[in-house]
Amino acid sequence: MRTTIFIFLILIGSGCHNYQKEPSKKYVKQITSxxxxxxxxxxxDVDCEIFEKQFIDRxxxxxxxxxxxxxxxxxxxxxxxxxxxxxxxxxxxxxxVELKYNSDSIETICISNFLVERNEKLFIRTDSxxxxxxx
Numbered sequence: 001m002r003t004t005i006f007i008f009l010i011l012i013g014s015g016c017h018n019y020q021k022e023p024s025k026k027y028v029k030q031i032t033s034x035x036x037x038x039x040x041x042x043x044x045d046v047d048c049e050i051f052e053k054q055f056i057d058r059x060x061x062x063x064x065x066x067x068x069x070x071x072x073x074x075x076x077x078x079x080x081x082x083x084x085x086x087x088x089x090x091x092x093x094x095x096x097v098e099l100k101y102n103s104d105s106i107e108t109i110c111i112s113n114f115l116v117e118r119n120e121k122l123f124i125r126t127d128s129x130x131x132x133x134x135x
Contacts, residue, residue: 028099031064031073033133035095038113045092048110048117052096062134073132080123083115091117097133 036055046054064070095111109118111130116123 027102028070028074029065029102030100031070031133032098032100033062033064033095034059034097035062035111035134036060038094038130040094042092045090046094048091048093048096048108051093051110060134064133069132073129076126076129076132077109077116077118080116080118080126080129083122083124085122088115088122091115091122095130095133 034052036058040055040058042054052059064073091110091112093110093112097109097111099107099109101107107119109116111117111125111133114125116125116129
């Protein structure tokens, strides 16, 4: 009888797991774009890391939190065509975009007159993407 009760208690205990909530799927919860006039000329190309320092007094900011607009921006980013590195070496930054994920990680995207740099890859910029990020 004791053996039966012991086995019964073990079975009940093994069924009571401490289930942790499954981590939610990673998604973008906010997009922040910092930008200047794309026609500003500079003596040297502006690297993404010094964008804010270079244009400190000229930067405009737009924050997107509406899910529909975030989805539109992400779709535009997904559809960008790759740029050949033989023609383009780097981005002369005029817009810096930060994708903030629900995990609080941030992805930075740099945009110039012609290019988008994302995850160390170059893509051809589209006017429709720029309009979505500025309005």
